Amino acid sequence: MKTPHTKHSQLLRFVFVFAHVFFISNGRTLLSTNNHQMIRAVNLGGWLVTEGWMKPSLFDSIPNKDFLDGTELQFKSATIGKYLSAELGGGTIIVANRTSASGWESFRLWRINERSFHIKVFNNQFLGLDSAGVNLVAISTNSEASGIFEIIRKPDDPSRVRIKAPNGLFLQAKTEDLVTANSQANGGWRNDDPSVFEMTIVQRLQGEYQITNGYGPLKAPKIMKDHWDTFIVEKDFEFIATSGLNAVRLPIGWWTASDPTPPKPYVGGSLLHLDNAFLWAKKYKLKVILDLHAAPGSQNGYEHSASRDGSILWGQTEESIQETIRVIEFFTARYAPNPSLYAVELINEPRASGVPLDVLSKYYEAGYQAVRKHAPNAFVIISSRIGADATELLPLTVSKMKDVVIDTHYYNLFRDIFNSMTVDQNIDYVRVNRSSELQAITTSNGPLTFVGEWVAEWQVQGATKEDFQRFSKAQQDVYGRASFGWSYWSLKNVNNHWSMEWMIKNGYIKL
Structure with a gap:
């Protein structure tokens, strides 16, 4: 015979088991509301993956620099x-x-x-x-x-x-x-x-391949070391931590996993600086989103993916995918013991015209498992394809992944529609169109959402400081609704509005 006490114990046990099962099956939702700290980050672009437009002087001393690869x-x-x-x-x-x-x-x-x-x-x-x-x-x-x-x-x-x-x-x-x-x-x-x-x-292309091959094996190692030593330093992490930000998104290239002897023309030394970044992040209590910005063969043909000549070769062979998985596993295993490792982004901005969805999905599944092998509690970020609707990734994440994030990038640039927009039209576009786009991929039982790149720059000529402040605030308001958070591109740039450091110090962005 069951006593009332027994029934009460069984009821408590049922509640506990149900709650446990609910947490396991809905880990994404509970994690995002209870344990996840909303990310307000800045990209450390142009540091460990070269982008010449961000620091053109890097290329000044290359002999015959008009004729670089690509x-x-x-x-x-x-x-x-x-x-x-x-x-x-x-x-x-x-x-x-x-x-x-x-x-x-x-x-x-x-x-x-x-x-x-x-x-x-x-x-x-x-x-x-x-x-x-x-x-x-x-x-x-x-x-x-x-x-x-x-x-x-x-x-x-x-x-x-x-x-x-x-x-x-x-x-x-x-x-x-x-x-x-x-x-x-x-x-x-x-x-x-x-x-x-x-x-x-x-x-012209001015990426990692162009600078290292342009200077050649004798000069490139010193040029790159000098850049790595000075472009991002410990004080930058201190500035980030005291400016109202809580994380960095750190673009890296696949060759860094082969340091100190990466394939030619890349040069060794970048892994030490990546190690330093994690040490500084830990010291200043910043989270790190490790972002594979450049994959073997290039996933989008742009210089920021270290393309040699604009071709997209990543994913065309099984070996390129397997090599990328090895790279992801290397980085995850190396930095999983560091409490600052918060998320691993499997690849940045694959281009729809060169990377089929089925190939990308296969890689995302394998890359997800590679991260989980070494960092079971880290978030795994998958990037939407350039030229495709980010909602195409929802079926993959809902059915097969836990603690996963979809990254989408929003720029009021690079399309003809923005060329003639006024200040208010740009702001309205963010508040209406971007809000709608973000809402479409932010579902109650699906992945978290992340605006991994945005910038307070546009095509408007003669805009005032107040205009930029309004534009920045509108983007922070809208992108702050992303369930994972946002990250500005980038901390440093010779173009002032692309430099969050400059924008904060000069009062154009208020956090």
Whole structure:
């Protein structure tokens, strides 16, 4: 017979078991309300992953710095008046018959040294000579098997060039239908010399690959060490901790996991500075969001992912995914004992046009497990794809992951819609459109949400300090509703409004 006391004990046990099961099955919700501290962070961008626009002086001393890896060039024949083009985008001959220039008429550099280059065409073949050693073709997909070229600029007019071919002679466009490498280039720089071309620099990249390969193995180690030693220091962590922020988002590159001997052209030393960052974060009681900003082969083709030439190679092979998982596991295992490790972001800004959702989802599942192996209590952050709706990640996180965060980035820049907006229109866009976008991925039983990058910069000309203050406050108000928090891009930048340090010290941002 069951006594009232027994029934009471069973009831208490049932309540305890139910509560325990509820906590396990709804860990995300309880963690976000009871244990999770809302993140107000700043990115330490441009430090351990180079972005030249943030500190252009880093590139000043590179010899022939106009011709770094990934520089995109177009060449117009001075004689014919038409552009060189890879016929069909590559795989066959080079012609000189295009009246306007676009993708097939653009050529990207792979730098060997300051004078010598492999040259890549639209479909990823490299320039070379045919079997007769005369006609210019783009057939080989192997850079080492293709030819080495030299671009020689006219001393008093650097947009006027000749291109020396692997056979020691110069390219010339005598007809529209074929470009050959058989000129002695002894006609001066006149327009009637078919070896003369007008060169246009379409695009430059200034990332980690460009700076290390540009300076070369002898100079790059010192240049990078000097930068790492001075760009972010311990006092910066003290400033962050006393400014109303409680965390840093720390962009890193995959090569740092191979320190002190990373693959060429990267140089060793960045791991020591990452170690220092964790020591300083612990000292000043700051949380660290470790963000894999640059993955092997580049996940978006931009310089901030250390792309060599704008191509997106990450995820195209199983090896690139497995290498990235090894990198994530290395960093997580190394820093899990440090109480400042709060979250690991598996990859930053994969681009939808180059990374299929199924490939990314497979990696996120494996990367999640790699983090959980060493840091069962750390948050795992997955980044939405550039050019895709962040809600596409919700099914993955709801069904298979716990304590996971979706990161989305909001800039009132980079799209034509913002070019003509006024101050109030920008602010209204944040309060209405951004609020709606954020609400769409913030669900009661789903992942936490994180605005991992935002900035108080826009296309508005002549804005006042008060305008910037209103814009900053609107973003803080809206992004403060993200259930995980937000992070400003970035702490330091030569462009003042992109520097949170400058914005705080000068009263443009109030926390």
